[in-house]
Amino acid sequence: MRTAARLAMGLCLWAGIAGSAQALGPFQVYELALRNDPEFLGAIQERDAGQESRAIGRAGLLPKLSYNYNKGRNNSQATYMNDRGNSHEDRNYNSYGSTLTVQQPLLDYEAYANYRKGVAQALFADETFRSKSQELLVRVLTHYTQALFAQDQIDNARARKNAYEQQFRQNQHLFRQGEGTRTDILEAESRYELATAEEIQARDEQDATLRELGALMGVAAVNIDELTPLSGNFTSLALEPASFSAWHALALERNPLLASQREAMEVARYEVERNRAGHLPKLNAYASVRKMESESGNTYNQRYDTNTIGIEISLPLYAGGGVTASVRQASSNLARVEYELEGKTRETLIELRRQFNACQSGVSKLRAYHKALISAEALVVSTRQSILGGERVNLDALNAEQQLYSTRRDLAQARYDYLLAWTKLHFYAGTLGEQDLARVDEAFVPRGVPRGGAR
Numbered sequence: 417m418r419t420a421a422r423l424a425m426g427l428c429l430w431a432g433i434a435g436s437a438q439a440l441g442p443f444q445v446y447e448l449a450l451r452n453d454p455e456f457l458g459a460i461q462e463r464d465a466g467q468e469s470r471a472i473g474r475a476g477l478l479p480k481l482s483y484n485y486n487k488g489r490n491n492s493q494a495t496y497m498n499d500r501g502n503s504h505e506d507r508n509y510n511s512y513g514s515t516l517t518v519q520q521p522l523l524d525y526e527a528y529a530n531y532r533k534g535v536a537q538a539l540f541a542d543e544t545f546r547s548k549s550q551e552l553l554v555r556v557l558t559h560y561t562q563a564l565f566a567q568d569q570i571d572n573a574r575a576r577k578n579a580y581e582q583q584f585r586q587n588q589h590l591f592r593q594g595e596g597t598r599t600d601i602l603e604a605e606s607r608y609e610l611a612t613a614e615e616i617q618a619r620d621e622q623d624a625t626l627r628e629l630g631a632l633m634g635v636a637a638v639n640i641d642e643l644t645p646l647s648g649n650f651t652s653l654a655l656e657p658a659s660f661s662a663w664h665a666l667a668l669e670r671n672p673l674l675a676s677q678r679e680a681m682e683v684a685r686y687e688v689e690r691n692r693a694g695h696l697p698k699l700n701a702y703a704s705v706r707k708m709e710s711e712s713g714n715t716y717n718q719r720y721d722t723n724t725i726g727i728e729i730s731l732p733l734y735a736g737g738g739v740t741a742s743v744r745q746a747s748s749n750l751a752r753v754e755y756e757l758e759g760k761t762r763e764t765l766i767e768l769r770r771q772f773n774a775c776q777s778g779v780s781k782l783r784a785y786h787k788a789l790i791s792a793e794a795l796v797v798s799t800r801q802s803i804l805g806g807e808r809v810n811l812d813a814l815n816a817e818q819q820l821y822s823t824r825r826d827l828a829q830a831r832y833d834y835l836l837a838w839t840k841l842h843f844y845a846g847t848l849g850e851q852d853l854a855r856v857d858e859a860f861v862p863r864g865v866p867r868g869g870a871r
Contacts, residue, residue, distance in 0.1 A: 452634025466541020473534020670846030
């Protein structure tokens with residue numbers, strides 16, 4: 417029922433957006449994913465379950481109240497021994513007992529360790545959820561840009577097909593007039609078929625990506641026309657702070673994956689303490705109110721009302737070596753978690769550096785690809801003119817066209833890679849939030865709407 421309700425809500429929201437004829441930007445997709453992505457919804461339940469660990473651990477330090485009641489029918493025979501022999505007495509009677517007991521731990525290191533372990537488990541759940549929340553932002557933008565890049569590939573392939581088709585017809589015309597060669601015709605036809613195959617592959621990739629994006633949003637699939645494309649004027653986003661050392665410090669302090677791993681280490685540390693408490697005494701205060709009547713043969717036809725208050729101490733002496741073995745086992749698990757934290761820290765910092773470098777070099781790459789695109793467009797025009805003047809041949813034109821479309825593809829890929837690198841840099845630093853996605857969202861402009869590029 418819950419799943420059906422969430423699906424209906426997501427469909428209603430989707431219908432409202434579609435009905436308003438507004439294109440979906442990354443931020444709108446993210447808002448839908450918050451309501452419909454199964455992985456994120458499962459992360460919410462995982463966090464809520466982890467939060468209960470704090471209450472479970474605290475319960476061991478609080479008073480425990482219990483009540484016990486019993487009532488029964490007894491048929492027994494009492495035998496008395498005397499000088500004249502044994503005599504018997506049959507007893508048929510009712511008995512009952514009622515006990516209300518309250519206990520309060522005074523000295524219980526195991527309960528204290530359990531409480532601290534529960535606190536660490538709750539914090540671990542919080543940090544894990546924060547990590548998965550940021551991962552959702554990255555997944556949304558990844559699928560979103562993949563779908564747009566696939567569309568760029570499709571448009572690029574179509575443009576290449578049109579150019580090669582025109583070249584093919586021109587070569588056929590020249591061949592009929594005896595000015596061209598069959599090789600020129602075959603070369604143009606080969607390039608055309610290759611572009612067709614690339615268009616088919618791009619369509620398949622786009623279909624899969626749109627379905628992945630739809631799964632995040634709670635719908636079967638998304639139409640590419642409903643997605644807001646990246647502005648043609650986009651260049652870069654501001655990188656703050658500008659130094660890697662600052663990003664390095666942020667990651668060590670705020671990365672949720674590292675923070676959750678540190679809490680996992682706390683969980684393992686207090687598990688060691690909990691097992692070590694098997695050697696320590698426990699001291700409890702207790703009070704009870706007890707009423708009983710004919711509860712045993714010794715209290716036949718007697719009623720007792722007893723109020724008791726006191727302390728209870730227990731001291732473990734020997735448990736077959738199980739406590740010591742449990743401590744060793746927990747200590748080994750703690751060492752394992754410490755190594756895992758070290759490994760995760762190294763991986764995170766390596767990825768942080770990779771994304772930081774990608775952001776810095778990405779600006780230069782985008783600038784270079786823009787210049788290369790201008791040069792490639794000019795090369796196509798000049799090559800066509802040179803062919804008319806007899807200075808170039810048909811293969812030169814095809815190569816110039818190929819270079820133009822390859823540059824367009826590389827530029828599109830570099831733009832999306834830069835956006836993802838900027839987003840992942842914030843993710844690995846642990847600072848990625850909705851405000852960052854909103855900044856990225858500004859770089860996407862509905863078709864036909866002019867907007868300046870982000871700087």
